[in-house]
Amino acid sequence: MPASVPPRSKIDPKHTWNxxxxxxxxxxxxxxxxSVLSDLSGLKQFAGHLAExxxxxxxxxxxxxxxxxxxxxxxxxxxxxxxxxxADQQAAGMNGRAQGMMGQVFAAASFLxxxxxxxxxxxxxxxxxxxxxxxxxxxxxxxxxxxxxxxRSGEVEELLGMLADPFSGPSTTASVMANADFVFPPxxxxxxxxxxxxxxxxxxxxxxxxxRAVRRSAFxxxxxxxxxxxxxxxxxxxxxxKANVLAARARRHESSLHAALFEHSIPPEVFHGLxxxxxxxxxxxxxxxxxxxxALKQRDVCYYDMWAPLGRPGKKIPFERAVQIIADAxxxxxxxxxxxxxxxxxxQRWVDIYPNQGKQHGAFSSGAPGTHxxxxxxxxxxxxxxxxxxxxxxxxxxxxxxxxxxxxVYADYSMFVAEVxxxxxxxxxxxxxxxTETSKDxxxxxxxxxxxxxxxxxxxxxxxxxFELETxxxxxAGQSLTADSLxxxxxxxxxxxxGPGVKxxxxxxxxxxxxxAHLFIDxxxxxxxxxxxxxxxxxxxxxxxxxxxxxxxxxxLRAGSSDYPLEVLRRAGVDLTTPKPVEETFSIMxxxxxxxxxxxxx
Numbered sequence: 001m002p003a004s005v006p007p008r009s010k011i012d013p014k015h016t017w018n019x020x021x022x023x024x025x026x027x028x029x030x031x032x033x034x035s036v037l038s039d040l041s042g043l044k045q046f047a048g049h050l051a052e053x054x055x056x057x058x059x060x061x062x063x064x065x066x067x068x069x070x071x072x073x074x075x076x077x078x079x080x081x082x083x084x085x086x087a088d089q090q091a092a093g094m095n096g097r098a099q100g101m102m103g104q105v106f107a108a109a110s111f112l113x114x115x116x117x118x119x120x121x122x123x124x125x126x127x128x129x130x131x132x133x134x135x136x137x138x139x140x141x142x143x144x145x146x147x148x149x150x151x152r153s154g155e156v157e158e159l160l161g162m163l164a165d166p167f168s169g170p171s172t173t174a175s176v177m178a179n180a181d182f183v184f185p186p187x188x189x190x191x192x193x194x195x196x197x198x199x200x201x202x203x204x205x206x207x208x209x210x211x212r213a214v215r216r217s218a219f220x221x222x223x224x225x226x227x228x229x230x231x232x233x234x235x236x237x238x239x240x241x242k243a244n245v246l247a248a249r250a251r252r253h254e255s256s257l258h259a260a261l262f263e264h265s266i267p268p269e270v271f272h273g274l275x276x277x278x279x280x281x282x283x284x285x286x287x288x289x290x291x292x293x294x295a296l297k298q299r300d301v302c303y304y305d306m307w308a309p310l311g312r313p314g315k316k317i318p319f320e321r322a323v324q325i326i327a328d329a330x331x332x333x334x335x336x337x338x339x340x341x342x343x344x345x346x347x348q349r350w351v352d353i354y355p356n357q358g359k360q361h362g363a364f365s366s367g368a369p370g371t372h373x374x375x376x377x378x379x380x381x382x383x384x385x386x387x388x389x390x391x392x393x394x395x396x397x398x399x400x401x402x403x404x405x406x407x408x409v410y411a412d413y414s415m416f417v418a419e420v421x422x423x424x425x426x427x428x429x430x431x432x433x434x435x436t437e438t439s440k441d442x443x444x445x446x447x448x449x450x451x452x453x454x455x456x457x458x459x460x461x462x463x464x465x466x467f468e469l470e471t472x473x474x475x476x477a478g479q480s481l482t483a484d485s486l487x488x489x490x491x492x493x494x495x496x497x498x499g500p501g502v503k504x505x506x507x508x509x510x511x512x513x514x515x516x517a518h519l520f521i522d523x524x525x526x527x528x529x530x531x532x533x534x535x536x537x538x539x540x541x542x543x544x545x546x547x548x549x550x551x552x553x554x555x556x557l558r559a560g561s562s563d564y565p566l567e568v569l570r571r572a573g574v575d576l577t578t579p580k581p582v583e584e585t586f587s588i589m590x591x592x593x594x595x596x597x598x599x600x601x602x
Contacts, residue, residue, distance in 0.1 A: 054127035073366035103165035170519035199361030219304035311444035317383030329432035365395035394425035419531020
């Protein structure tokens with residue numbers, strides 16, 4: 001790849017996501033959008049008639065699922081097109097219209113829950129006996145009646161459905177600012193040479209630079225750009241938090257935390273237990289930060305030093321070789337599993353591979369039943385990129401197996417289990433490389449990548465979870481949130497987490513919250529830490545070759561939302577209601593730290 005970031009138009013189509021497999025063209029998308037919008041009235045005709053009997057209910061459920069499936073395809077196409085080129089105004093317009101369309105679909109189906117509750121559980125049980133085709137919905141009915149006290153009238157439910165679109169406004173605004181409007185000053189090395197800084201290169205390339213002057217100048221310029229818009233960014237986040245609080249109160253939940261976790265039957269104790277164990281284990285992190293300071297031969301270590309390479313540079317790994325490494329690492333999962341990964345990446349174009357101007361930073365997996373489970377990323381050839389690809393393919397394989405084995409009613413899965421599948425892939429790839437590669441430099445590189453991932457998911461995310469809880473609690477208590485109060489809170493939390501051995505630039509580190517779009521999804525970030533814990537517990541079972549471990553894990557991937565997340569994970573072999581998986585993962589991390597210290601210092 002060239003050193004500079006090319007425009008989207010210069011990317012070879014074979015390295016882009018297979019958009020035409022979803023819609024042949026934007027015109028075809030327009031036609032499909034018009035079709036969905038015209039069919040909304042057909043769905044609404046079922047309103048007020050569900051009590052007529054099982055046949056009417058089944059027709060309504062099938063019509064709803066068909067409309068949702070078509071709507072999801074529209075949304076995936078528009079959202080992905082906008083993400084790979086945020087400056088594409090046509091794609092941005094399509095994405096906005098897709099979000100509005102989704103809100104209309106949710107609103108059109110809003111009568112379902114209150115009418116089903118009015119029918120009553122006894123009648124539904126009888127209908128399922130009378131019509132076996134309804135039996136597939138048993139868990140969804142169970143879940144509905146579990147949530148009964150938080151379901152409002154049809155009118156209120158319709159209004160809450162319609163609010164989905166305007167409630168997404170703050171997140172969309174923040175994303176457009178960060179990915180399309182922000183222009184960052186170049187990083188400057190110790191010789192005065194300048195390097196462009198973009199969203200797609202900031203974490204993947206710049207913060208991993210060997211020259212500390214590059215890292216420092218990039219970090220300062222990047223965060224100063226966010227600080228220059230701190231009030232707007234704070235207003236966006238505050239509005240999103242207020243929307244979460246409003247939705248929780250509208251559904252009569254005790255708090256926004258209870259509301260977010262109740263959706264998937266996760267007790268708040270899981271959240272608080274993670275935070276408690278994390279704070280108790282912070283000395284493990286402090287030891288790692290000191291090893292990093294010693295290895296870098298610096299008097300102090302700062303936030304921007306967390307990605308600095310400790311070993312010698314490794315050779316770039318071509319994308320095709322990365323796919324092979326991942327497939328080999330996942331070979332314990334069976335031939336079909338590994339071959340699906342190879343075919344998806346190398347033939348079916350699941351992955352939008354390389355950086356380009358305007359490409360959204362970060363990476364994600366996205367799709368819907370009937371599409372490929374697409375991956376957006378900016379592959380650069382380092383071990384970190386290999387790991388990111390493995391991570392997103394974990395999501396994609398989770399989606400692929402769920403969509404293959406579940407009806408559409410259970411074809412999604414909660415964020416709580418999603419991060420298990422992605423981190424599982426990374427754990428398996430690291431174990432494979434450490435077992436098969438003897439090069440000291442490569443082993444250091446693998447552990448560095450592992451610790452970088454742990455830093456994000458097992459350090460930053462729990463710290464951000466504490467930030468999220470505190471900000472929501474302040475809004476719930478009627479307190480105001482300002483840019484300065486958010487910066488102070490974030491700086492305080494990171495100061496505690498980093499400990500006395502890390503030098504904190506309070507204004508810039510305090511603004512780090514604005515770089516995480518995850519905070520616009522209420523109480524998402526803590527699930528990265530529970531996810532990485534579940535992943536290491538389950539990969540440990542497979543690496544130890546425990547009987548039944550592979551089939552248990554595949555069963556977890558196939559389950560989708562056919563049962564509650566904690567139950568699906570228990571059947572796979574991990575109980576996240578206890579501190580054991582988090583403690584086990586800290587032990588694995590300590591093993592990496594021990595090995596790193598020995599490799600670096602003998």
